[in-house]
Amino acid sequence: MLGSLFGKTTTACPYCYQQLDVAKVAFRCSGRGAPGRPACEEVTDLKLRRVFNDATPVMPAITQRGAVGSPTDANGEPLDVLGRSSATCGSCGGESGVRMCPECHSILPRSLDNDSPLFGLVGVRNSGKTVLLSVLHKELVRNVARRFDASIDTPGGSSGLARDLAQFEADMSGEQGSLPRQTPATGGQKKQPAVYEWKYVNKGKTSATIFSFYDSAGEDVSQQGEAMKQQYLGESSGVILLLDPFAFPENLSRAKERGVGTGANQDTPEGALNGITYMLQTSKKVKRNKRIKTPIAVVISKIDAFFDQVPANHPLRQSSSTDAVFDEAESKTIHDHVAAMVTRWGGDGLLRKLEQEYENFRLFGVSALGAEPEYLSARVNERGVLPLRVADPLLWLMADRNFIQKSDG
Numbered sequence: 001m002l003g004s005l006f007g008k009t010t011t012a013c014p015y016c017y018q019q020l021d022v023a024k025v026a027f028r029c030s031g032r033g034a035p036g037r038p039a040c041e042e043v044t045d046l047k048l049r050r051v052f053n054d055a056t057p058v059m060p061a062i063t064q065r066g067a068v069g070s071p072t073d074a075n076g077e078p079l080d081v082l083g084r085s086s087a088t089c090g091s092c093g094g095e096s097g098v099r100m101c102p103e104c105h106s107i108l109p110r111s112l113d114n115d116s117p118l119f120g121l122v123g124v125r126n127s128g129k130t131v132l133l134s135v136l137h138k139e140l141v142r143n144v145a146r147r148f149d150a151s152i153d154t155p156g157g158s159s160g161l162a163r164d165l166a167q168f169e170a171d172m173s174g175e176q177g178s179l180p181r182q183t184p185a186t187g188g189q190k191k192q193p194a195v196y197e198w199k200y201v202n203k204g205k206t207s208a209t210i211f212s213f214y215d216s217a218g219e220d221v222s223q224q225g226e227a228m229k230q231q232y233l234g235e236s237s238g239v240i241l242l243l244d245p246f247a248f249p250e251n252l253s254r255a256k257e258r259g260v261g262t263g264a265n266q267d268t269p270e271g272a273l274n275g276i277t278y279m280l281q282t283s284k285k286v287k288r289n290k291r292i293k294t295p296i297a298v299v300i301s302k303i304d305a306f307f308d309q310v311p312a313n314h315p316l317r318q319s320s321s322t323d324a325v326f327d328e329a330e331s332k333t334i335h336d337h338v339a340a341m342v343t344r345w346g347g348d349g350l351l352r353k354l355e356q357e358y359e360n361f362r363l364f365g366v367s368a369l370g371a372e373p374e375y376l377s378a379r380v381n382e383r384g385v386l387p388l389r390v391a392d393p394l395l396w397l398m399a400d401r402n403f404i405q406k407s408d409g
Contacts, residue, residue, distance in 0.1 A: 011114045011116055012118055013101040013104060014109070014116065014210050014211070015052075015101060016051055016104035017118065017234075020101055022108075022112060022113055023084045024082045025083070025108060026062070026082060027062045027081060027083065027087040028058065028062065028096065028098040028100050029059040029060050029062055029089045029092065029094065029098075030059070030095070030096040032092075033094045037093045037094075039092050039094070040059060040091050040094075042059055043058070044056075045060075046075070047061075047104055047105040048105045050075075051103070051104040052104065060089075061100070062081045062088070062096060063077075063078035063080055063081060063090070064081055064090075082102065099112075109195065110155075111199065111209070111210060112210045116209055116210035117237035117238065117398075118235055118236050118237050119211050119212070119238050119240060120213075121240045122242065123243070126247070126260070127244040127247075128242070128244070128368060129242050129301075130180045131179060131180060131369070132301060133165055134165045134172065134180065134368075135368040135387045136390050136394070137165040137166060137194065138169050140152045140196060140391065141154075144391050144395075147322055148404060150198055150199060151197075151199040152199075155197045160193070161213070161214075162194040162195070165194055168180040172369075172380050172385050173380075173385050177382075179379065179380065193214040194213045195210065195212040196212065197209075198210075211398075233283065234282075236294065237397075237401070238294060238297070238397040238401075239280070239296045239297070240296075240299060240393045240397070241272065241296055241297070241299065243301065244269075244302065245303070245306060246302070246305070247268060248342070248347050249345065249347075250344065250346045251345050258305070258372070270349055270353065273353055277353070280292050280294055281357075291356070292357055292358050292359065293359050294358075295360040295397060296354070296360070296362075297361070297362050297393035297397060298354065299363075300364065301366060301367075302367065303365035304367040304369070304370060304388070310341075310365075314333075315334055316338070316365050319388065320391065320392060325406060326395045326398070326404055329407075331364075331392065334364065334389075335364070337365075338364065339351060339363055341365075364393050364396075365389070366387075366389045366390050366392065366393070367388040367390075368385075369385055369386070370388050371383050
């Protein structure tokens with residue numbers, strides 16, 4: 001496990017992003033009572049309801065409930081029994097190894113350790129973030145898993161954001177080709193992220209890591225005050241910032257020609273970066289004369305709308321490699337070309353900000369759909385969904401953590 005390489009004592013819960021020690025987790029009853037004792041029944045978990053507004057009946061938490069005077073938390077609820085691998089339910093007497101987060105009571109993936117990465121996907125309004133996540137969800141569990149001979153799935157099952165993303169992708173690939181609506185602002189209210197477990201066999205042993213994506217509205221991060229409410233950013237191991245190419249100054253006329261919405265409230269690329277930068281500097285306690293160490297992948301979405309500025313044989317217009325490595329040389333070639341495009345679009349200030357504030361950043365160009373959609377009707381191009389390089393930013397972050405190999409070509 002990667003945790004042994006870094007020696008961290010805590011990680012963050014992949015669901016609520018609160019700090020978590022995997023040696024001191026809570027447990028949920030397995031539903032199998034001890035011989036001669038009745039099994040527990042499903043109930044509404046008060047923590048799940050309070051944190052995620054999820055009232056779905058589940059097996060009860062194993063708590064220190066017992067005699068009068070048993071300890072309770074700030075909400076008057078019995079304290080959880082904490083441990084590393086298992087606990088005995090005081091109600092039914094059954095042994096359970098179903099681990100869960102003490103803060104939100106989400107079931108923890110079995111392979112979660114103290115170095116499991118959390119990646120935050122952030123995007124300005126109209127950047128196509130939900131579309132990208134929906135397509136990336138399918139790419140991960142199919143093409144990326146095949147490419148790296150891995151098993152990539154959602155350990156929590158088809159629920160929460162993972163369920164929504166699968167439905168959005170099905171809608172886009174369906175007969176109507178409907179694009180998902182914009183993500184509503186959360187106002188700081190927690191939402192369940194999409195959590196993924198990546199497993200592969202390394203030298204005869206199964207290795208695994210957990211990563212999660214959180215889908216916030218663009219307006220949640222474009223202003224410093226709102227960005228500070230996004231706790232997942234402060235706990236993230238890497239950030240993917242998705243920018244709308246039509247929002248750059250020199251592309252506004254092209255947006256108008258195509259009927260792309262860039263109203264007065266459209267967030268600027270630099271505004272989004274400023275909000276994220278402030279949040280990371282504050283949460284990571286970055287000194288004034290230091291740069292942020294958290295790697296950031298800056299992604300230009302809808303790159304298909306600007307293929308006239310990319311040579312036909314350029315890697316940016318070609319499908320990603322099928323080799324089980326991240327092609328570092330190719331990625332740098334794409335980075336350089338995207339940087340030149342951003343400069344041409346009037347985004348040179350954004351590039352300077354990245355150079356001044358971040359130790360490690362990379363530019364990407366992706367297309368979730370493969371061709372421009374029908375903007376006014378919010379429908380996929382008649383060619384269907386043909387994604388281009390949507391997994392590259394994530395794979396760069398994974399390669400940066402040495403979870404997958406890099407190749408200089």
